[in-house]
Amino acid sequence: IGAIAAGMAGACTGFSRLPQEHILRLVGIDLSEVGALAADLVAARAAKAGSSKDAAA
DSSP, X not given: OXXXXXXXXHHHHOGGGSOXXXXXXXXXXXXXXXXXXXXXXHHHHHHHHHHXXXXXX
């Protein structure tokens, strides 16, 4: 439940608004890899949204 809440908070407010002292305590997580994955997911979502608009036109 905590991970879901943190994910929702980050999605709603942006990563930069999360408490950095807590982010720094994360162990075993490559934040640059997470950022790249997030960018890929946003791009995939944008591409899917764009293709559905084209299909409807």
